[in-house]
Amino acid sequence: QVQLVESGGGLVQAGGSLRLSCAASGRIFSMYAMGWFRQAPGKEREFVAAISWSGGSTYYADSVKGRFTISRDNAKNTVYLQMNSLKPEDTAVYYCAGQRSRDYYPRNGMDYWGKGTLVTVSS
Numbered sequence: 001q002v003q004l005v006e007s008g009g010g011l012v013q014a015g016g017s018l019r020l021s022c023a024a025s026g027r028i029f030s031m032y033a034m035g036w037f038r039q040a041p042g043k044e045r046e047f048v049a050a051i052s053w054s055g056g057s058t059y060y061a062d063s064v065k066g067r068f069t070i071s072r073d074n075a076k077n078t079v080y081l082q083m084n085s086l087k088p089e090d091t092a093v094y095y096c097a098g099q100r101s102r103d104y105y106p107r108n109g110m111d112y113w114g115k116g117t118l119v120t121v122s123s
Contacts, residue, residue: 002026002112004096009117012086016121020081022096022114030074032112033104035059036081038092038119045095049081050104059104064090086121093118 008020020036035050049070050059058070067086072079079096094117097110 002029002032002098004098004112004114006094006096006114006117009094009119011120011122014086014088014121014123016086017082017084018086018119020083020094020096020117020119022079022081024077024079024096024098026077029077029098031102033099033101034070034072034079035097035099035104035110036070036079037095037097037110038090039095039116040089040092043092047106048094050099050106051079052104053102057103083119086119088121088123091119091121 003025005023036048037045039045051070055072067084069082096114098112100111
């Protein structure tokens, strides 16, 4: 079983930056692909970014490509999401998720979810 706890959310002005962290329990964290998803008010949850078990492969939604960077530190059981040039439309609850596979396969769905952290971007 893997437990995920997000942190780093908050209020930021448009154009600013935030770094989200996701701490994972369990020694097998390093074997899993990890991802970030978000859900804005009144909208469905959407994919933001994902990273393979080694960090060698990363994937991004078009809406965040060039602004967000996903990374991981397997020694610390932590995955990060660096968010730059934030826009009001990035406002959402951000969720960390894990997939029981070495690489990320969007059709497989995610197996573990955190409870989320709120990011609010003011204009």
